[in-house]
Amino acid sequence: MADTGHMTTTDYLMNIALIALVILQIRGHKVTRARLVFPLVATVFAAAQFLHAIPTAGNDLVLVIGFASVGAALGAGAGLMTTVRRDGASAFAKAGLVAAVLWVVGIGARMSFALWVGHGGQAAVARFSALHHITSGAAWGAAFVLMAMAEVASRTGVLYLKTRRTGAVIERGGLLRSPAAA
Numbered sequence: 001m002a003d004t005g006h007m008t009t010t011d012y013l014m015n016i017a018l019i020a021l022v023i024l025q026i027r028g029h030k031v032t033r034a035r036l037v038f039p040l041v042a043t044v045f046a047a048a049q050f051l052h053a054i055p056t057a058g059n060d061l062v063l064v065i066g067f068a069s070v071g072a073a074l075g076a077g078a079g080l081m082t083t084v085r086r087d088g089a090s091a092f093a094k095a096g097l098v099a100a101v102l103w104v105v106g107i108g109a110r111m112s113f114a115l116w117v118g119h120g121g122q123a124a125v126a127r128f129s130a131l132h133h134i135t136s137g138a139a140w141g142a143a144f145v146l147m148a149m150a151e152v153a154s155r156t157g158v159l160y161l162k163t164r165r166t167g168a169v170i171e172r173g174g175l176l177r178s179p180a181a182a
């Protein structure tokens with residue numbers, strides 16, 4: 001969503017994958033390095049595909065910082081609403097309903113905006129942008145990309161801190177299966 005154009009198949013697939021993560025989080029999982037690092041790496045990779053610059057003209061930076069702040073709040077809230085308990089030497093994390101809702105709100109907001117703009121909302125966004133001195137569609141794209149990055153980073157950071165507070169060891173391990181005993 002580098003500008004406010006139509007969503008691509010890749011956009012849909014990425015958002016579906018992010019929503020699928022919620023299902024895995026509700027089921028619960030062992031906290032491993034891979035489970036903490038993978039969402040960050042995947043988000044940075046996706047952001048690199050869409051984010052090439054952060055517009056700063058007019059109120060573009062205000063929009064970008066505002067959306068990134070919302071993303072950080074949603075991610076931190078999702079992390080805080082995820083229980084992390086010690087399970088032997090390692091930790092087990094399980095997202096609750098509120099955590100899942102916060103995660104889906106962030107993803108849903110981005111998808112809804114893109115769908116709305118692509119199906120008739122572009123004129124309204126243009127009017128809003130002109131009224132509030134947002135200079136381009138690139139500002140909207142950057143705002144949403146940084147919102148997603150902040151959401152993932154803050155959630156991961158909270159889970160990391162909660163895991164460390166349990167005294168558990170964050171083991172090396174896979175994403176889909178339990179890590180092998182070290």
